[in-house]
Amino acid sequence: MKSLLFVLGSVVITAGSSFAQTVADDPEAIEIKLRYQVGKTYEVVSEVTTKTEFDMAGEKMINDQALTFVVDNEVSAVEDSEDLSLLMTYTRVAMVVEAMGERMVYDSAIESDEEGDENPVKRIGEIVGKKITIVITPAMEITKIDGLDEIFNDGDGAVLDEETMLEFKKEQVKQLSGLHFLALMPGKPVKEGDEWPYTMEMTMPMMGNLEIKGTSTLREINLVAGRLQAVVEVNAKGKTVVNKDDEADDVQPVLGVAGQVKKMDMKGDYVIDLDAGYVVNTTVDSDIVMMMDMGNGGAAMEVPIKNTAKSTTIIK
Secondary structure, eight states, rough: OOHHHHHHHHHHHSSOOOOOOOOEEEEEEEEEEOOOTOOEEEEEEEEEEEEEEEEETTEEEEEEEEEEEEEEEEEOTTTTSSOOOEEEEEEEEEEEEEEEEEEEEEEEEEOOOOTTGGGGGGGGGGGOOEEEEEEEOOTOEEEESSSTTTHHHSSSTTTTGGGGGHHHHHHHHHHHHHHHHHHHHHHSSSOTEEEEEEEEEETTTTTTEEEEEEEEEEEEEEEEETEEEEEEEEEEEEEOOOOOTGGGGGSSTTOOOOEEEEEEEEEEEEEEEETTEEEEEEEEEEEEEEEEOOSSSSSOEEEEEEEEEEEEEEEE
16 A cells, blocks of 8 residues: 555656756756646656565564556646646556565566466556546646546445545645655755755554655756756655654554554655756665554554665656
8 A cells, every 4th residue: 555655646746847947146056846848748667665574473574565557647738727737547557475475476568467367466457547637736736636536445446445545545645746846846046965854744554644854965967868967865754743642542543553653764866857857767765664553452563664666757
């Protein structure tokens, strides 16, 4: 679930484009802004790998998961508005899960697989062909999301049985996209070596009310194959924030799972093509320690999670 939501949120920023111009009073400084080009289609390939370890009955359990999404993002203008509409169409999904000595593989690009219809991860392939429409303002604020019900709702054609969570998922996509925007948009002219801080609170599955504080740095501007590229380095830390008035067992009642982030360290790079105006690729590594209430009356279990999210974008 976390991997899918990350992809839904991050695909908005990686499809979005960026342009830079020098500032008159400081020729070394540039303005970084995000925008979309009407009439363009951005293909985003996202890969998320997750490694989870925990002890069960004295035995170490390891769960490895690799999830790949390919999404076409078609940008169009909204009539009588400066807002833009982004039509996201899922064209491929692949998943590999290794857990408890079992290995499950699915790839929608392959018509048949060894596991056949009994493959428990095969259902994720039903997302292929699904469409999500996002309306975004010039300030990069998401004001409307349509189509998530076909992915998260219970019902015919739905991929995940989470009908009561639909509005929650919409808010998560907005929050995840907002976090990426904060990380990439300094809000002022910057030059190599300049930093800008950002802070956000969001609610995530199995993580509760998450507070993230980070710093971005314009690490370098390079000329690559005749094109000007900027590299923005992001560093952030996160943890679950529990209100003093909340009971420990009610940290996240809306999720039905009691979990807290003890530690989250994130570090990554965004490579931006300043000439063509889009985020070429991203790599973000996360080191997370979860405290999970397993519902058996015992002490919370410490669960280390290592996550790497990568994306590559091309303009069709």
